Amino acid sequence: MTSTELKHQARLQEWAGAIRDCRSSGLSVRQWCRERGTTPTTYYRWERELLSVASTAKALSETPAVAFAELPVPKQVCCNTTERSATLRIGNASLDIYPSCDTEQMKKLVELLRLC
Incomplete structure (x- = not known):
């Protein structure tokens, strides 16, 4: 200096x-x-x-450094309508439910559906 x-x-x-x-x-x-x-x-x-x-x-100090990360390939989920377990309807909104849907996902989806 x-x-x-x-x-x-x-x-x-x-x-x-x-x-x-x-x-x-x-x-x-x-x-x-x-x-x-x-x-x-x-x-x-x-x-x-x-x-x-x-x-x-x-x-x-806030200049971001460029960084790359390798991400895993997402698992392909088939949403064939013949595989759905049920369709949930609340008001004017409907939701197709598939066998791979777990309890937590179901709770969140129902909460979102009620907002519609």
Whole structure:
């Protein structure tokens, strides 16, 4: 890191401390600045700079890495109408039930069917 970058980092830390102090003081920005001999314009410039640096750092850290995963081939389920066990009708909606449908699936399907 160059000396200029180190100085900039030191300034950012100083500004972050000042902003934390202002926010925890219970004073308005204007009052806090007046007591410390600075202007609200300067305070808000510090805040903008810190937010800009933080959003840039966040954007860089959120750049997704490309990753691939091999997925298993899904089991082929035949839904031939001759194989269905039953048809459930609730209101205007109907649901064909096949022998491979387990109890949990049945409960969820019935709940969804009731919503129709």
